[in-house]
Amino acid sequence: MFKETFQRYLTMIEQTLAQLPWDEDSLNESMYYSLIGGGKRIRPVLALASAEAVGGNPETVLQAALAIELIHTYSLIHDDLPAMDNDDYRRGRLSNHKVFGEAQAILAGDALLTYAFEILANLELGQPERELRVIREVALAAGKDGMVGGQVADIAGEGKALSLNEIEEIHKAKTGAILTVSARLGGILAGGTEEQIEALTDYAQALGLAFQIKDDILDIVGDSETLGKPAGSDIRQGKSTYVSLLGLEGAGHQLHAQILKAQAAIKPLGERASFLNELAFYIEERKH
Numbered sequence: 001m002f003k004e005t006f007q008r009y010l011t012m013i014e015q016t017l018a019q020l021p022w023d024e025d026s027l028n029e030s031m032y033y034s035l036i037g038g039g040k041r042i043r044p045v046l047a048l049a050s051a052e053a054v055g056g057n058p059e060t061v062l063q064a065a066l067a068i069e070l071i072h073t074y075s076l077i078h079d080d081l082p083a084m085d086n087d088d089y090r091r092g093r094l095s096n097h098k099v100f101g102e103a104q105a106i107l108a109g110d111a112l113l114t115y116a117f118e119i120l121a122n123l124e125l126g127q128p129e130r131e132l133r134v135i136r137e138v139a140l141a142a143g144k145d146g147m148v149g150g151q152v153a154d155i156a157g158e159g160k161a162l163s164l165n166e167i168e169e170i171h172k173a174k175t176g177a178i179l180t181v182s183a184r185l186g187g188i189l190a191g192g193t194e195e196q197i198e199a200l201t202d203y204a205q206a207l208g209l210a211f212q213i214k215d216d217i218l219d220i221v222g223d224s225e226t227l228g229k230p231a232g233s234d235i236r237q238g239k240s241t242y243v244s245l246l247g248l249e250g251a252g253h254q255l256h257a258q259i260l261k262a263q264a265a266i267k268p269l270g271e272r273a274s275f276l277n278e279l280a281f282y283i284e285e286r287k288h
Helices: 002-018 026-035 042-053 058-079 096-100 102-121 128-142 147-156 164-174 176-189 194-221 242-265 267-285
Strands: none
Touching: 002 042, 002 058, 002 267, 026 058, 026 096, 026 102, 042 058, 042 176, 042 194, 042 267, 058 102, 058 128, 058 147, 058 176, 096 102, 102 128, 128 147, 128 176, 147 164, 147 176, 164 176, 164 194, 164 242, 176 194, 194 242, 194 267, 242 267
């Protein structure tokens, strides 16, 4: 059932992404290139699954889920820039700036971010309080106290020996903030109770750390072809990671602990959260 449900969500996401209007100019081409360039779509899938986990209809959160994917894609474009991680490949293809130039890549990222909030502002679900709450929460998750703040801390930590707590704080923001708000918006827009939304929050926060730990492991044991981007980039940039601090075995134990924590958080949601339970295993076992 997990694979079938995952594919159902992916089909909904890809079909709706393809229906977004795009002008025929270089900026739109650059935006579209990265947005439709593959990827696991974990964040929008998490939003749709969270809606169903609280007894809602995933169709009601689809547009908001797409907005999250636009924000995620913008962050990847900017991450790959020479001033950031300086990666030439993303998702098995040349990075945006290698195809369209640095200036266009920066502007494509800016445009995707603002387009995301245009979509969020046009939800029109007849629930203005929920819709406004989601806009605010997404802005917080994407901004200085969320993803962007985490990226700043990550860059500042290059070449330094960070503690486990410092690494976790960076990735709660850089990776975890957008994953967490994906789950929360699914619960909020689907009419979940505050208790259900908090269960989704605890789940997604643990999942976000697990996702990052797995990334750190794959950066060491994965190969560039499977990853779709250069392996070993963390070492080249002098970053402290879960692996550099705990070793591969220790990072693996920490990964599994976060998976168990995520699964425990959604037990109160019962059978409707079975997909989320399996999604945690998927994150632990993924190869890219």
